[in-house]
Amino acid sequence: MSSRHRARRSEGDRVARAEQKQNTRRALLDAALRLLAHQSFDSLSLREVTREVGIVPTAFYRHFSTMEELGLVLVDESFRTMRRLVRAVREEPLPQDQLIRRSVQAFTAYVRAHRSYFQFVARERFGGVDAIRGAIRNEIRLFVSELATDLARLPPLEAWSTQDLQMLASLIVGAMTSVVEQLVDLPSRSADAEADIIRVAERQLRLIVLGVPHFRGARREAEPPASLGDGLDAEP
Amino acid sequence: MSSRHRARRSEGDRVARAEQKQNTRRALLDAALRLLAHQSFDSLSLREVTREVGIVPTAFYRHFSTMEELGLVLVDESFRTMRRLVRAVREEPLPQDQLIRRSVQAFTAYVRAHRSYFQFVARERFGGVDAIRGAIRNEIRLFVSELATDLARLPPLEAWSTQDLQMLASLIVGAMTSVVEQLVDLPSRSADAEADIIRVAERQLRLIVLGVPHFRGARREAEPPASLGDGLDAEP
DNA sequence: TGTACATCAGTGAACGCGCGTTCACTGATGTAC
DNA sequence: TGTACATCAGTGAACGCGCGTTCACTGATGTAC
Numbered sequence: 001m002s003s004r005h006r007a008r009r010s011e012g013d014r015v016a017r018a019e020q021k022q023n024t025r026r027a028l029l030d031a032a033l034r035l036l037a038h039q040s041f042d043s044l045s046l047r048e049v050t051r052e053v054g055i056v057p058t059a060f061y062r063h064f065s066t067m068e069e070l071g072l073v074l075v076d077e078s079f080r081t082m083r084r085l086v087r088a089v090r091e092e093p094l095p096q097d098q099l100i101r102r103s104v105q106a107f108t109a110y111v112r113a114h115r116s117y118f119q120f121v122a123r124e125r126f127g128g129v130d131a132i133r134g135a136i137r138n139e140i141r142l143f144v145s146e147l148a149t150d151l152a153r154l155p156p157l158e159a160w161s162t163q164d165l166q167m168l169a170s171l172i173v174g175a176m177t178s179v180v181e182q183l184v185d186l187p188s189r190s191a192d193a194e195a196d197i198i199r200v201a202e203r204q205l206r207l208i209v210l211g212v213p214h215f216r217g218a219r220r221e222a223e224p225p226a227s228l229g230d231g232l233d234a235e236p
Numbered sequence: 237m238s239s240r241h242r243a244r245r246s247e248g249d250r251v252a253r254a255e256q257k258q259n260t261r262r263a264l265l266d267a268a269l270r271l272l273a274h275q276s277f278d279s280l281s282l283r284e285v286t287r288e289v290g291i292v293p294t295a296f297y298r299h300f301s302t303m304e305e306l307g308l309v310l311v312d313e314s315f316r317t318m319r320r321l322v323r324a325v326r327e328e329p330l331p332q333d334q335l336i337r338r339s340v341q342a343f344t345a346y347v348r349a350h351r352s353y354f355q356f357v358a359r360e361r362f363g364g365v366d367a368i369r370g371a372i373r374n375e376i377r378l379f380v381s382e383l384a385t386d387l388a389r390l391p392p393l394e395a396w397s398t399q400d401l402q403m404l405a406s407l408i409v410g411a412m413t414s415v416v417e418q419l420v421d422l423p424s425r426s427a428d429a430e431a432d433i434i435r436v437a438e439r440q441l442r443l444i445v446l447g448v449p450h451f452r453g454a455r456r457e458a459e460p461p462a463s464l465g466d467g468l469d470a471e472p
Numbered sequence: 473t474g475t476a477c478a479t480c481a482g483t484g485a486a487c488g489c490g491c492g493t494t495c496a497c498t499g500a501t502g503t504a505c
Numbered sequence: 506t507g508t509a510c511a512t513c514a515g516t517g518a519a520c521g522c523g524c525g526t527t528c529a530c531t532g533a534t535g536t537a538c
Contacts, residue, residue, distance in 0.1 A: 058482080059481065059483075212447075253500085291516090294516075302492095
Protein backbone atom coordinates (compact mmCIF):
# COMPACT_ATOMS: atom_id res chain seq x y z
CA MET A 1 0.00 0.00 0.00
CA SER A 2 2.57 2.58 1.01
CA SER A 3 4.94 0.91 -1.46
CA ARG A 4 2.94 2.39 -4.35
CA HIS A 5 5.21 5.42 -4.35
CA ARG A 6 8.87 5.84 -5.10
CA ALA A 7 10.23 4.61 -1.76
CA ARG A 8 13.36 2.59 -1.81
CA ARG A 9 13.44 1.11 -5.26
CA SER A 10 16.03 -1.56 -5.93
CA GLU A 11 18.38 -1.31 -8.92
CA GLY A 12 16.94 -1.51 -12.44
CA ASP A 13 13.87 0.17 -11.01
CA ARG A 14 15.55 3.57 -10.98
CA VAL A 15 13.59 6.65 -11.96
CA ALA A 16 14.88 10.13 -12.57
CA ARG A 17 14.25 12.33 -9.55
CA ALA A 18 12.37 15.01 -11.51
CA GLU A 19 10.16 12.42 -13.15
CA GLN A 20 9.32 10.80 -9.82
CA LYS A 21 8.46 14.18 -8.37
CA GLN A 22 6.07 14.79 -11.26
CA ASN A 23 4.46 11.39 -10.66
CA THR A 24 3.83 12.16 -7.00
CA ARG A 25 2.44 15.60 -7.85
CA ARG A 26 0.10 14.00 -10.36
CA ALA A 27 -0.90 11.39 -7.78
CA LEU A 28 -1.79 14.16 -5.30
CA LEU A 29 -3.99 15.93 -7.87
CA ASP A 30 -5.70 12.69 -8.89
CA ALA A 31 -6.25 11.64 -5.29
CA ALA A 32 -7.82 14.99 -4.47
CA LEU A 33 -10.09 14.78 -7.50
CA ARG A 34 -11.12 11.26 -6.48
CA LEU A 35 -11.92 12.32 -2.92
CA LEU A 36 -13.80 15.41 -4.15
CA ALA A 37 -16.42 13.17 -5.72
CA HIS A 38 -17.85 12.75 -2.21
CA GLN A 39 -17.04 15.94 -0.34
CA SER A 40 -16.59 19.64 -0.85
CA PHE A 41 -13.17 21.17 -1.31
CA ASP A 42 -13.11 23.11 1.93
CA SER A 43 -13.76 19.98 3.93
CA LEU A 44 -10.95 18.09 2.19
CA SER A 45 -7.84 17.90 4.37
CA LEU A 46 -4.22 17.78 3.37
CA ARG A 47 -3.85 14.62 5.43
CA GLU A 48 -6.68 12.87 3.59
CA VAL A 49 -5.01 13.57 0.28
CA THR A 50 -1.55 12.35 1.31
CA ARG A 51 -3.08 9.29 2.99
CA GLU A 52 -4.86 8.45 -0.28
CA VAL A 53 -1.57 8.73 -2.18
CA GLY A 54 0.36 6.79 0.44
CA ILE A 55 2.88 9.41 1.50
CA VAL A 56 3.47 11.18 4.78
CA PRO A 57 1.52 14.47 5.33
CA THR A 58 4.62 16.64 5.39
CA ALA A 59 5.67 15.48 1.91
CA PHE A 60 2.71 17.47 0.58
CA TYR A 61 4.74 20.66 0.99
CA ARG A 62 7.30 19.48 -1.58
CA HIS A 63 4.57 19.97 -4.19
CA PHE A 64 2.11 22.62 -3.03
CA SER A 65 2.32 25.19 -0.28
CA THR A 66 -1.39 24.98 0.59
CA MET A 67 -4.45 22.95 -0.38
CA GLU A 68 -5.82 26.06 -2.05
CA GLU A 69 -2.86 26.05 -4.44
CA LEU A 70 -3.65 22.45 -5.37
CA GLY A 71 -7.30 23.39 -5.88
CA LEU A 72 -6.41 26.20 -8.27
CA VAL A 73 -4.37 23.76 -10.36
CA LEU A 74 -7.45 21.53 -10.58
CA VAL A 75 -9.54 24.49 -11.77
CA ASP A 76 -6.94 25.28 -14.40
CA GLU A 77 -6.79 21.70 -15.63
CA SER A 78 -10.59 21.46 -15.74
CA PHE A 79 -10.93 24.39 -18.09
CA ARG A 80 -7.91 23.50 -20.19
CA THR A 81 -9.77 20.24 -20.76
CA MET A 82 -13.00 22.01 -21.61
CA ARG A 83 -11.36 24.40 -24.04
CA ARG A 84 -9.89 21.43 -25.86
CA LEU A 85 -13.43 20.14 -26.39
CA VAL A 86 -14.71 23.40 -27.77
CA ARG A 87 -11.77 23.75 -30.11
CA ALA A 88 -12.41 20.27 -31.47
CA VAL A 89 -16.09 21.01 -32.13
CA ARG A 90 -15.29 24.40 -33.61
CA GLU A 91 -12.74 23.05 -36.07
CA GLU A 92 -15.01 20.40 -37.46
CA PRO A 93 -16.88 21.31 -40.66
CA LEU A 94 -20.33 22.51 -39.67
CA PRO A 95 -23.27 20.52 -41.00
CA GLN A 96 -25.81 23.24 -40.16
CA ASP A 97 -28.76 20.90 -39.88
CA GLN A 98 -26.94 18.67 -37.40
CA LEU A 99 -25.10 21.31 -35.41
CA ILE A 100 -27.12 20.99 -32.23
CA ARG A 101 -27.25 17.23 -32.27
CA ARG A 102 -23.52 16.89 -32.92
CA SER A 103 -22.55 19.51 -30.34
CA VAL A 104 -24.69 17.98 -27.60
CA GLN A 105 -23.35 14.51 -28.37
CA ALA A 106 -19.75 15.72 -28.30
CA PHE A 107 -20.37 17.62 -25.09
CA THR A 108 -22.07 14.82 -23.20
CA ALA A 109 -19.45 12.28 -24.32
CA TYR A 110 -16.80 14.63 -23.02
CA VAL A 111 -18.53 15.11 -19.69
CA ARG A 112 -18.76 11.34 -19.30
CA ALA A 113 -15.04 10.95 -20.04
CA HIS A 114 -13.97 13.71 -17.65
CA ARG A 115 -16.68 13.31 -15.10
CA SER A 116 -14.63 14.04 -11.98
CA TYR A 117 -13.38 17.36 -13.37
CA PHE A 118 -16.90 18.48 -14.27
CA GLN A 119 -18.19 17.36 -10.90
CA PHE A 120 -15.47 19.33 -9.15
CA VAL A 121 -16.17 22.49 -11.15
CA ALA A 122 -19.96 22.21 -10.77
CA ARG A 123 -19.58 21.87 -7.01
CA GLU A 124 -16.90 24.46 -6.34
CA ARG A 125 -18.48 27.01 -8.65
CA PHE A 126 -20.68 27.81 -5.64
CA GLY A 127 -18.25 26.46 -3.08
CA GLY A 128 -17.03 27.99 0.15
CA VAL A 129 -13.43 28.72 -0.87
CA ASP A 130 -13.30 32.25 -2.26
CA ALA A 131 -10.16 31.90 -4.39
CA ILE A 132 -11.39 28.75 -6.09
CA ARG A 133 -14.92 29.99 -6.65
CA GLY A 134 -13.51 33.21 -8.09
CA ALA A 135 -11.16 31.34 -10.44
CA ILE A 136 -14.00 29.13 -11.71
CA ARG A 137 -16.33 32.04 -12.35
CA ASN A 138 -13.63 33.87 -14.18
CA GLU A 139 -13.04 30.85 -16.43
CA ILE A 140 -16.77 30.49 -17.06
CA ARG A 141 -16.98 34.14 -18.04
CA LEU A 142 -14.16 33.62 -20.53
CA PHE A 143 -15.84 30.51 -21.79
CA VAL A 144 -19.13 32.33 -22.41
CA SER A 145 -17.28 35.05 -24.31
CA GLU A 146 -15.53 32.50 -26.52
CA LEU A 147 -18.82 30.81 -27.25
CA ALA A 148 -20.32 34.21 -28.13
CA THR A 149 -17.49 34.75 -30.61
CA ASP A 150 -18.12 31.36 -32.20
CA LEU A 151 -21.83 32.05 -32.40
CA ALA A 152 -21.18 35.33 -34.21
CA ARG A 153 -19.95 33.36 -37.23
CA LEU A 154 -23.25 31.56 -37.74
CA PRO A 155 -25.31 33.18 -40.54
CA PRO A 156 -28.54 33.74 -38.55
CA LEU A 157 -26.55 35.61 -35.91
CA GLU A 158 -24.47 37.82 -38.21
CA ALA A 159 -26.39 40.97 -37.36
CA TRP A 160 -26.53 40.44 -33.61
CA SER A 161 -24.85 42.85 -31.22
CA THR A 162 -22.00 41.62 -29.00
CA GLN A 163 -24.23 42.14 -26.01
CA ASP A 164 -27.03 39.98 -27.39
CA LEU A 165 -24.54 37.29 -28.38
CA GLN A 166 -23.29 37.22 -24.79
CA MET A 167 -26.85 36.93 -23.59
CA LEU A 168 -27.46 33.99 -25.93
CA ALA A 169 -24.15 32.32 -25.01
CA SER A 170 -24.87 32.55 -21.30
CA LEU A 171 -28.33 31.07 -21.83
CA ILE A 172 -26.77 28.13 -23.66
CA VAL A 173 -24.07 27.67 -21.03
CA GLY A 174 -26.75 27.77 -18.33
CA ALA A 175 -28.71 25.04 -20.06
CA MET A 176 -25.57 22.93 -20.46
CA THR A 177 -24.69 23.46 -16.82
CA SER A 178 -27.90 21.83 -15.75
CA VAL A 179 -27.11 18.96 -18.13
CA VAL A 180 -23.78 18.52 -16.36
CA GLU A 181 -25.51 18.48 -13.01
CA GLN A 182 -27.78 15.70 -14.16
CA LEU A 183 -25.04 13.69 -15.85
CA VAL A 184 -22.50 13.68 -13.04
CA ASP A 185 -25.12 12.46 -10.61
CA LEU A 186 -26.14 9.53 -12.74
CA PRO A 187 -25.04 6.04 -11.73
CA SER A 188 -22.19 5.10 -14.07
CA ARG A 189 -24.03 2.78 -16.38
CA SER A 190 -27.58 3.98 -16.95
CA ALA A 191 -27.62 4.58 -20.68
CA ASP A 192 -31.38 5.13 -20.80
CA ALA A 193 -31.42 7.96 -18.29
CA GLU A 194 -28.48 9.52 -20.08
CA ALA A 195 -30.28 9.32 -23.43
CA ASP A 196 -33.27 11.10 -21.86
CA ILE A 197 -31.10 13.90 -20.55
CA ILE A 198 -29.47 14.30 -23.94
CA ARG A 199 -32.81 14.36 -25.73
CA VAL A 200 -34.15 17.08 -23.42
CA ALA A 201 -30.96 19.11 -23.83
CA GLU A 202 -31.25 18.92 -27.62
CA ARG A 203 -34.83 20.13 -27.50
CA GLN A 204 -33.94 22.99 -25.20
CA LEU A 205 -31.26 24.20 -27.57
CA ARG A 206 -33.56 23.73 -30.53
CA LEU A 207 -36.23 25.83 -28.80
CA ILE A 208 -33.72 28.59 -28.14
CA VAL A 209 -32.57 28.50 -31.74
CA LEU A 210 -36.14 28.75 -33.01
CA GLY A 211 -36.51 32.05 -31.21
CA VAL A 212 -33.38 33.49 -32.79
CA PRO A 213 -34.81 34.72 -36.14
CA HIS A 214 -37.63 36.44 -34.28
CA PHE A 215 -35.60 38.17 -31.62
CA ARG A 216 -36.00 41.91 -31.34
CA GLY A 217 -33.06 43.75 -32.85
CA ALA A 218 -31.75 40.58 -34.41
CA ARG A 219 -32.34 41.86 -37.91
CA ARG A 220 -32.68 45.54 -37.44
CA GLU A 221 -32.80 46.30 -41.18
CA ALA A 222 -35.39 43.70 -42.19
CA GLU A 223 -39.16 43.82 -41.70
CA PRO A 224 -40.36 42.34 -38.41
CA PRO A 225 -41.13 38.60 -38.51
CA ALA A 226 -44.69 37.66 -39.34
CA SER A 227 -45.69 35.25 -36.60
CA LEU A 228 -44.98 37.34 -33.52
CA GLY A 229 -48.57 38.30 -32.80
CA ASP A 230 -49.32 35.23 -30.74
CA GLY A 231 -46.18 35.49 -28.59
CA LEU A 232 -46.42 35.46 -24.83
CA ASP A 233 -44.71 38.75 -24.34
CA ALA A 234 -43.92 41.99 -26.12
CA GLU A 235 -41.14 44.53 -25.92
CA PRO A 236 -42.27 47.29 -23.54
CA MET B 237 -22.44 38.83 24.54
CA SER B 238 -23.32 35.52 26.15
CA SER B 239 -26.18 37.34 27.87
CA ARG B 240 -28.03 37.59 24.53
CA HIS B 241 -29.79 34.33 25.32
CA ARG B 242 -32.25 33.40 27.98
CA ALA B 243 -29.78 32.88 30.85
CA ARG B 244 -30.71 34.18 34.24
CA ARG B 245 -33.33 36.75 33.51
CA SER B 246 -34.53 38.80 36.44
CA GLU B 247 -38.22 39.17 37.23
CA GLY B 248 -40.47 41.00 34.78
CA ASP B 249 -38.25 39.66 32.06
CA ARG B 250 -39.80 36.20 32.26
CA VAL B 251 -40.44 34.25 29.09
CA ALA B 252 -42.36 31.04 28.65
CA ARG B 253 -40.00 28.08 28.44
CA ALA B 254 -41.41 26.81 25.12
CA GLU B 255 -41.17 30.25 23.59
CA GLN B 256 -37.57 30.68 24.70
CA LYS B 257 -36.71 27.30 23.27
CA GLN B 258 -38.17 28.37 19.93
CA ASN B 259 -36.14 31.58 20.04
CA THR B 260 -32.90 29.68 20.57
CA ARG B 261 -33.76 27.22 17.82
CA ARG B 262 -34.44 30.12 15.47
CA ALA B 263 -31.16 31.75 16.53
CA LEU B 264 -29.26 28.55 15.67
CA LEU B 265 -30.83 28.41 12.21
CA ASP B 266 -30.15 32.09 11.56
CA ALA B 267 -26.58 31.85 12.81
CA ALA B 268 -25.92 28.87 10.53
CA LEU B 269 -27.39 30.70 7.57
CA ARG B 270 -25.24 33.72 8.35
CA LEU B 271 -22.06 31.64 8.58
CA LEU B 272 -22.93 29.74 5.40
CA ALA B 273 -22.52 32.94 3.41
CA HIS B 274 -18.78 32.35 3.63
CA GLN B 275 -18.30 28.61 3.84
CA SER B 276 -19.78 25.35 2.68
CA PHE B 277 -22.13 23.37 4.87
CA ASP B 278 -19.84 20.41 5.41
CA SER B 279 -17.09 22.65 6.74
CA LEU B 280 -19.48 24.35 9.18
CA SER B 281 -19.03 23.02 12.71
CA LEU B 282 -21.57 22.66 15.49
CA ARG B 283 -19.25 24.67 17.72
CA GLU B 284 -19.09 27.56 15.27
CA VAL B 285 -22.87 27.77 15.21
CA THR B 286 -23.33 27.70 18.98
CA ARG B 287 -20.47 30.19 19.42
CA GLU B 288 -22.24 32.55 17.00
CA VAL B 289 -25.46 32.26 19.01
CA GLY B 290 -23.68 32.61 22.33
CA ILE B 291 -24.57 29.29 23.92
CA VAL B 292 -22.44 26.36 24.99
CA PRO B 293 -21.83 23.63 22.33
CA THR B 294 -23.71 20.94 24.20
CA ALA B 295 -26.89 23.03 24.23
CA PHE B 296 -27.12 22.38 20.49
CA TYR B 297 -28.45 18.89 21.21
CA ARG B 298 -31.56 20.31 22.89
CA HIS B 299 -32.63 21.44 19.39
CA PHE B 300 -31.08 19.18 16.74
CA SER B 301 -29.43 15.80 17.01
CA THR B 302 -26.91 16.54 14.24
CA MET B 303 -25.83 19.43 12.01
CA GLU B 304 -27.33 17.55 9.08
CA GLU B 305 -30.75 17.76 10.73
CA LEU B 306 -30.35 21.52 11.03
CA GLY B 307 -29.29 21.70 7.38
CA LEU B 308 -32.38 19.84 6.23
CA VAL B 309 -34.56 22.34 8.09
CA LEU B 310 -32.80 25.13 6.19
CA VAL B 311 -33.53 23.39 2.89
CA ASP B 312 -37.17 23.05 3.84
CA GLU B 313 -37.46 26.70 4.83
CA SER B 314 -35.72 27.81 1.64
CA PHE B 315 -38.24 26.12 -0.59
CA ARG B 316 -41.22 27.01 1.53
CA THR B 317 -40.09 30.59 0.93
CA MET B 318 -39.73 30.04 -2.79
CA ARG B 319 -43.12 28.42 -3.17
CA ARG B 320 -44.67 31.43 -1.47
CA LEU B 321 -43.19 33.60 -4.22
CA VAL B 322 -44.50 31.47 -7.03
CA ARG B 323 -47.95 31.34 -5.49
CA ALA B 324 -48.01 35.13 -5.26
CA VAL B 325 -47.03 35.56 -8.91
CA ARG B 326 -49.45 32.87 -10.03
CA GLU B 327 -52.40 34.39 -8.23
CA GLU B 328 -51.93 37.83 -9.70
CA PRO B 329 -53.98 38.64 -12.79
CA LEU B 330 -51.79 37.97 -15.83
CA PRO B 331 -51.10 40.94 -18.10
CA GLN B 332 -49.80 38.77 -20.96
CA ASP B 333 -47.66 41.45 -22.51
CA GLN B 334 -45.86 42.13 -19.23
CA LEU B 335 -45.65 38.59 -17.90
CA ILE B 336 -41.91 38.16 -18.34
CA ARG B 337 -41.01 41.60 -17.06
CA ARG B 338 -43.24 41.28 -14.01
CA SER B 339 -42.09 37.75 -13.21
CA VAL B 340 -38.41 38.60 -13.46
CA GLN B 341 -38.90 41.69 -11.31
CA ALA B 342 -40.79 39.75 -8.66
CA PHE B 343 -38.22 36.99 -8.71
CA THR B 344 -35.15 39.21 -8.42
CA ALA B 345 -36.74 41.31 -5.67
CA TYR B 346 -37.44 38.09 -3.79
CA VAL B 347 -33.89 36.83 -4.23
CA ARG B 348 -32.57 40.12 -2.88
CA ALA B 349 -34.85 39.90 0.15
CA HIS B 350 -33.97 36.28 0.92
CA ARG B 351 -30.42 36.33 -0.30
CA SER B 352 -28.89 34.05 2.31
CA TYR B 353 -31.43 31.28 1.64
CA PHE B 354 -30.82 31.41 -2.09
CA GLN B 355 -27.08 31.47 -1.56
CA PHE B 356 -27.32 28.43 0.69
CA VAL B 357 -29.43 26.48 -1.81
CA ALA B 358 -27.26 27.47 -4.79
CA ARG B 359 -24.15 26.30 -2.97
CA GLU B 360 -25.44 23.11 -1.38
CA ARG B 361 -27.25 22.01 -4.52
CA PHE B 362 -23.84 20.70 -5.59
CA GLY B 363 -22.48 20.41 -2.07
CA GLY B 364 -20.63 17.59 -0.39
CA VAL B 365 -23.35 16.45 2.02
CA ASP B 366 -25.43 13.77 0.32
CA ALA B 367 -28.63 14.14 2.34
CA ILE B 368 -28.77 17.88 1.83
CA ARG B 369 -27.88 17.79 -1.84
CA GLY B 370 -30.52 15.11 -2.37
CA ALA B 371 -33.19 17.11 -0.54
CA ILE B 372 -32.43 20.22 -2.61
CA ARG B 373 -32.56 18.39 -5.91
CA ASN B 374 -35.82 16.79 -4.97
CA GLU B 375 -37.30 20.19 -4.17
CA ILE B 376 -36.02 21.61 -7.46
CA ARG B 377 -37.60 18.73 -9.35
CA LEU B 378 -40.93 19.45 -7.66
CA PHE B 379 -40.50 23.12 -8.40
CA VAL B 380 -39.91 22.47 -12.11
CA SER B 381 -43.03 20.30 -12.23
CA GLU B 382 -45.13 23.00 -10.61
CA LEU B 383 -43.83 25.56 -13.07
CA ALA B 384 -44.67 23.18 -15.93
CA THR B 385 -48.23 22.96 -14.62
CA ASP B 386 -48.51 26.73 -14.48
CA LEU B 387 -47.11 27.06 -17.98
CA ALA B 388 -49.72 24.62 -19.30
CA ARG B 389 -52.39 27.22 -18.61
CA LEU B 390 -50.88 29.79 -20.97
CA PRO B 391 -52.69 29.86 -24.34
CA PRO B 392 -49.61 29.39 -26.58
CA LEU B 393 -48.72 26.24 -24.62
CA GLU B 394 -52.14 24.63 -24.50
CA ALA B 395 -51.27 21.93 -27.01
CA TRP B 396 -47.86 21.04 -25.54
CA SER B 397 -47.18 17.60 -24.13
CA THR B 398 -46.34 17.21 -20.45
CA GLN B 399 -42.86 16.17 -21.44
CA ASP B 400 -42.23 19.27 -23.51
CA LEU B 401 -43.62 21.49 -20.76
CA GLN B 402 -41.13 19.92 -18.33
CA MET B 403 -38.38 20.58 -20.85
CA LEU B 404 -39.41 24.22 -21.12
CA ALA B 405 -39.78 24.63 -17.36
CA SER B 406 -36.33 23.20 -16.68
CA LEU B 407 -34.83 25.53 -19.28
CA ILE B 408 -36.44 28.49 -17.53
CA VAL B 409 -35.34 27.31 -14.09
CA GLY B 410 -31.81 26.82 -15.43
CA ALA B 411 -31.75 30.39 -16.72
CA MET B 412 -33.07 31.70 -13.40
CA THR B 413 -30.47 29.67 -11.52
CA SER B 414 -27.69 31.50 -13.26
CA VAL B 415 -29.43 34.76 -12.39
CA VAL B 416 -29.38 33.74 -8.73
CA GLU B 417 -25.70 32.93 -8.97
CA GLN B 418 -24.96 36.39 -10.30
CA LEU B 419 -27.23 38.19 -7.83
CA VAL B 420 -26.01 36.57 -4.63
CA ASP B 421 -22.43 37.36 -5.52
CA LEU B 422 -23.09 41.03 -6.10
CA PRO B 423 -21.92 43.51 -3.47
CA SER B 424 -25.00 44.54 -1.54
CA ARG B 425 -25.58 47.93 -3.10
CA SER B 426 -24.70 47.89 -6.78
CA ALA B 427 -27.99 48.75 -8.40
CA ASP B 428 -26.48 49.18 -11.87
CA ALA B 429 -24.98 45.72 -12.04
CA GLU B 430 -28.25 44.30 -10.77
CA ALA B 431 -30.21 46.14 -13.45
CA ASP B 432 -27.90 44.66 -16.10
CA ILE B 433 -28.43 41.15 -14.81
CA ILE B 434 -32.19 41.66 -14.80
CA ARG B 435 -32.16 43.03 -18.33
CA VAL B 436 -30.20 40.05 -19.63
CA ALA B 437 -32.52 37.64 -17.81
CA GLU B 438 -35.57 39.28 -19.38
CA ARG B 439 -34.06 38.98 -22.83
CA GLN B 440 -33.19 35.35 -22.30
CA LEU B 441 -36.75 34.52 -21.33
CA ARG B 442 -38.09 36.56 -24.21
CA LEU B 443 -35.86 34.67 -26.62
CA ILE B 444 -37.10 31.36 -25.27
CA VAL B 445 -40.70 32.50 -25.57
CA LEU B 446 -40.16 33.59 -29.17
CA GLY B 447 -39.22 30.03 -30.06
CA VAL B 448 -42.36 28.59 -28.50
CA PRO B 449 -44.84 29.08 -31.41
CA HIS B 450 -42.34 27.47 -33.77
CA PHE B 451 -41.42 24.46 -31.73
CA ARG B 452 -41.86 21.06 -33.33
CA GLY B 453 -44.97 19.33 -32.12
CA ALA B 454 -46.17 22.47 -30.40
CA ARG B 455 -49.19 22.81 -32.67
CA ARG B 456 -49.48 19.40 -34.17
CA GLU B 457 -52.78 20.17 -35.91
CA ALA B 458 -51.86 23.52 -37.47
CA GLU B 459 -49.73 24.15 -40.56
CA PRO B 460 -46.00 24.56 -39.83
CA PRO B 461 -44.83 28.12 -39.12
CA ALA B 462 -43.66 30.12 -42.11
CA SER B 463 -40.29 31.49 -41.10
CA LEU B 464 -38.46 28.31 -40.15
CA GLY B 465 -36.36 28.00 -43.30
CA ASP B 466 -33.53 30.11 -41.96
CA GLY B 467 -33.27 28.30 -38.61
CA LEU B 468 -29.95 26.96 -37.42
CA ASP B 469 -31.13 23.42 -37.03
CA ALA B 470 -33.74 21.01 -38.26
CA GLU B 471 -35.48 18.02 -36.77
CA PRO B 472 -33.55 14.90 -37.83
C1' DT C 473 35.67 4.61 -14.72
C1' DG C 474 35.27 5.54 -9.69
C1' DT C 475 35.04 8.61 -5.60
C1' DA C 476 33.40 12.35 -2.70
C1' DC C 477 30.04 15.66 -1.92
C1' DA C 478 25.44 18.17 -2.81
C1' DT C 479 20.67 17.93 -3.50
C1' DC C 480 16.15 17.10 -2.10
C1' DA C 481 11.67 13.89 -2.04
C1' DG C 482 9.95 11.67 1.42
C1' DT C 483 10.14 10.36 6.80
C1' DG C 484 8.54 10.45 11.56
C1' DA C 485 8.06 12.64 16.04
C1' DA C 486 6.05 16.35 18.11
C1' DC C 487 3.19 20.60 18.92
C1' DG C 488 -1.03 23.05 19.91
C1' DC C 489 -5.83 23.51 18.35
C1' DG C 490 -10.76 22.91 17.32
C1' DC C 491 -13.70 19.31 16.79
C1' DG C 492 -18.12 16.17 18.31
C1' DT C 493 -19.82 13.94 22.09
C1' DT C 494 -20.32 12.13 27.23
C1' DC C 495 -21.72 13.34 31.59
C1' DA C 496 -23.23 15.20 35.94
C1' DC C 497 -24.78 19.74 37.10
C1' DT C 498 -27.80 24.10 37.93
C1' DG C 499 -31.46 26.93 38.44
C1' DA C 500 -35.54 29.10 36.27
C1' DT C 501 -40.04 27.63 34.63
C1' DG C 502 -44.05 24.74 35.15
C1' DT C 503 -47.45 22.00 37.82
C1' DA C 504 -50.01 19.55 41.55
C1' DC C 505 -52.02 20.33 45.71
C1' DT D 506 -52.65 32.11 47.54
C1' DG D 507 -48.37 29.57 48.78
C1' DT D 508 -45.47 25.35 48.99
C1' DA D 509 -43.08 21.26 47.34
C1' DC D 510 -41.59 18.75 43.57
C1' DA D 511 -40.78 17.80 38.40
C1' DT D 512 -39.08 19.35 34.14
C1' DC D 513 -35.60 20.62 31.10
C1' DA D 514 -32.72 24.51 28.47
C1' DG D 515 -28.45 25.66 29.09
C1' DT D 516 -23.66 24.84 31.72
C1' DG D 517 -18.87 23.39 32.08
C1' DA D 518 -15.30 19.88 32.55
C1' DA D 519 -13.44 16.23 30.24
C1' DC D 520 -12.39 12.77 26.54
C1' DG D 521 -10.10 11.13 22.40
C1' DC D 522 -9.32 12.41 17.55
C1' DG D 523 -7.76 14.42 13.18
C1' DC D 524 -6.02 18.54 11.78
C1' DG D 525 -1.94 21.83 9.71
C1' DT D 526 2.59 22.85 10.49
C1' DT D 527 7.61 22.72 12.59
C1' DC D 528 11.74 20.37 12.58
C1' DA D 529 15.74 17.45 12.22
C1' DC D 530 16.44 13.30 9.67
C1' DT D 531 17.56 9.72 5.83
C1' DG D 532 19.09 7.80 1.85
C1' DA D 533 18.65 7.56 -3.22
C1' DT D 534 19.69 10.49 -7.15
C1' DG D 535 22.62 13.83 -9.34
C1' DT D 536 27.08 16.11 -10.26
C1' DA D 537 32.03 17.55 -10.17
C1' DC D 538 36.38 15.83 -10.67
